[in-house]
Amino acid sequence: MLNLSLKELSQALEKKEFTSVELTQFFLNRIKKLNPSLNAFITVDEARSLAMAEKSDQIIQAGKKSILTGIPIAQKDIFCSEGWRTTCGSKMLENFISPYDSTVIHKFNDVGAVNIGKTNMDEFAMGSSNETSYFGPVKNPWALDCVPGGSSGGSAVAVAARLAPAATGTDTGGSIRQPASLCGFTGLKPTYGLVSRYGMIAFASSLDQAGPMAISAEDCALMLNVMTGHDEQDSTSLNRKKENYSNSIDKKIDGLKIGIPKEFFEEGLSSDVEKVIEEALKYYEKLGAKIVNISLPNNYLSIPAYYVIAPAEASSNLSRYDGVRYGHRAKEYDDLIDMYFKTRQEGFGDEVKRRILIGTYVLSAGYFDAYYLKAQKIRRLISNDFKSAYEKCDLIMGPSAPSVAFKSGEKQEDPLAMYMQDVFTISTNLAGLPAMSIPAGFVNELPVGLQLIGNHFEEAKILNAAHIYQKNTDWHLQHPKGID
Amino acid sequence: MSINKEEIKKIAHLARINVSQTEVDQVEKKLVGILALIEKMQKVNTNSIEPMSHALDINQPLREDKVTAKDIRDKSLDLAPHSEQSLFIVPQVIE
Numbered sequence: 001m002l003n004l005s006l007k008e009l010s011q012a013l014e015k016k017e018f019t020s021v022e023l024t025q026f027f028l029n030r031i032k033k034l035n036p037s038l039n040a041f042i043t044v045d046e047a048r049s050l051a052m053a054e055k056s057d058q059i060i061q062a063g064k065k066s067i068l069t070g071i072p073i074a075q076k077d078i079f080c081s082e083g084w085r086t087t088c089g090s091k092m093l094e095n096f097i098s099p100y101d102s103t104v105i106h107k108f109n110d111v112g113a114v115n116i117g118k119t120n121m122d123e124f125a126m127g128s129s130n131e132t133s134y135f136g137p138v139k140n141p142w143a144l145d146c147v148p149g150g151s152s153g154g155s156a157v158a159v160a161a162r163l164a165p166a167a168t169g170t171d172t173g174g175s176i177r178q179p180a181s182l183c184g185f186t187g188l189k190p191t192y193g194l195v196s197r198y199g200m201i202a203f204a205s206s207l208d209q210a211g212p213m214a215i216s217a218e219d220c221a222l223m224l225n226v227m228t229g230h231d232e233q234d235s236t237s238l239n240r241k242k243e244n245y246s247n248s249i250d251k252k253i254d255g256l257k258i259g260i261p262k263e264f265f266e267e268g269l270s271s272d273v274e275k276v277i278e279e280a281l282k283y284y285e286k287l288g289a290k291i292v293n294i295s296l297p298n299n300y301l302s303i304p305a306y307y308v309i310a311p312a313e314a315s316s317n318l319s320r321y322d323g324v325r326y327g328h329r330a331k332e333y334d335d336l337i338d339m340y341f342k343t344r345q346e347g348f349g350d351e352v353k354r355r356i357l358i359g360t361y362v363l364s365a366g367y368f369d370a371y372y373l374k375a376q377k378i379r380r381l382i383s384n385d386f387k388s389a390y391e392k393c394d395l396i397m398g399p400s401a402p403s404v405a406f407k408s409g410e411k412q413e414d415p416l417a418m419y420m421q422d423v424f425t426i427s428t429n430l431a432g433l434p435a436m437s438i439p440a441g442f443v444n445e446l447p448v449g450l451q452l453i454g455n456h457f458e459e460a461k462i463l464n465a466a467h468i469y470q471k472n473t474d475w476h477l478q479h480p481k482g483i484d
Numbered sequence: 485m486s487i488n489k490e491e492i493k494k495i496a497h498l499a500r501i502n503v504s505q506t507e508v509d510q511v512e513k514k515l516v517g518i519l520a521l522i523e524k525m526q527k528v529n530t531n532s533i534e535p536m537s538h539a540l541d542i543n544q545p546l547r548e549d550k551v552t553a554k555d556i557r558d559k560s561l562d563l564a565p566h567s568e569q570s571l572f573i574v575p576q577v578i579e
Binding site for chain 1: 487491492494495496498499500501502503511514515517518519521522523524525526528530533534535536537538539540542544545547552553554556559560563564565566572574575576577
């Protein structure tokens with residue numbers, strides 16, 4: 001069961017080689033054994049997961065299964081799940097039991113997938129190392145003294161250490177792709193608006209997007225098939241026909257034009273990682289693709305623009321945590337205003353407070369035009385860069401992250417160094433484009449991810465290119481020692 | 485543009501976050517760094533550029549005003565730090 005793909009697991013369940021209860025118990029046992037050292041899960045509820053598995057077995061018995069029925073999926077603790085504690089990695093929501101299901105959870109429940117637990121994450125998804133979680137840092141299974149990346153670090157480790165066959169994540173500035181790169185698996189951030197944000201705890205609403213995290217592109221496609229679809233409960237959800245992302249995944253990629261942005265290979269990229277990426281690109285040429293040089297001249301502005309837009313939206317979204325309706329409330333206070341101050345001082349961690357303060361500053365009277373409006377204009381320049389680039393190529397490729405996994409604590413006291421982790425991922429969030437990270441090699445036994453960026457709605461094209469690479473290589477099948 | 489301790493106190497008040505006297509130096513140091521990073525934007529000429537608020541430039545959709553959600557009133561009230569008789573209880577505001 002350990003290394004089977006979602007398709008293989010599905011077939012085995014169908015043939016009754018094992019039941020969903022047995023499969024779920026197998027992964028629960030792995031979590032019990034390995035989670036104390038990895039800290040990938042915040043909440044595990046054996047009884048609840050097994051009850052879901054039992055129900056799935058009945059569906060399978062009745063011959064009514066679909067592809068993910070009975071398969072355990074780890075859910076990032078940002079997705080509200082009815083009856084489950086949903087913390088978003090924060091003390092503020094330490095005891096929050098969600099009264100409803102997010103659309104993503106609802107869709108997985110609907111097809112009879114099993115929720116195997118809620119995964120650890122940076123607090124309110126603000127971080128690139130999973131060190132800002134109130135529930136403690138997550139460890140990278142490739143090297144326990146290194147970070148797994150973030151913010152979807154728990155989901156990343158769940159997949160990389162095979163604590164679950166697949167997981168969900170969210171990506172506001174790189175939170176699926178950077179951990180996928182640092183932990184050596186496949187992760188996809190879809191086009192903005194493709195997956196509903198309803199019940200997904202908001203960080204930066206114009207950038208947040210949920211996506212699949214799994215071993216292979218093929219598995220990601222199966223997950224995406226479940227996750228997408230228009231949702232009236234999310235006003236930013238796109239109203240378009242649902243696609244089947246598995247249909248064209250095996251198409252030949254002869255003549256595929258891959259754009260290589262020169263800005264992704266300038267400052268910031270470690271030379272070891274650069275070599276791995278160049279090898280991967282050469283391999284794509286061998287597979288029939290053509291390399292085209294392109295430029296994204298405004299990419300250097302993506303981090304500055306992001307650190308205005310994301311904190312501004314966060315400061316507004318997080319104003320709801322006031323200790324009145326749910327979440328943490330300070331024990332002692334003088335009056336209502338004092339209750340707000342103390343509740344938020346106690347409930348939020350340092351990084352979240354910093355971003356709320358930055359967001360409040362850039363939105364405050366007199367600064368709005370200079371910061372927020374300026375950043376929105378820069379956002380368009382970045383988006384226009386991609387538009388011109390796609391006149392010359394079909395997909396864009398480059399590194400997912402500037403380095404391999406770094407040591408825990410190394411960047412914790414230096415927010416700016418941490419922010420640079422997302423230098424290759426943030427521009428696609430600003431432009432709303434779909435992008436993916438796939439394993440492409442190693443540096444000092446630590447995984448390196450190749451990033452594939454598509455034009456809007458071209459998830460199928462990205463998955464196709466990723467799948468063809470994975471059919472011919474086995475980087476994605478490597479897994480860390482000491483987890484068997 | 486940079487930020488000083490007075491401004492930090494002002495925005496901390498707006499954001500309803502206590503920043504204690506001992507924390508304010510650290511907060512100032514880090515915010516100054518982040519704002520310096522953001523400052524790079526100011527050198528770019530964006531005079532003729534339309535601001536972009538949605539990645540796909542899609543307008544806000546409208547729908548009929550009808551109830552679609554389940555009634556989760558009691559469950560929601562149970563989540564409150566303090567609720568009584570279907571009301572969220574907060575410290576007294578009006579004398």
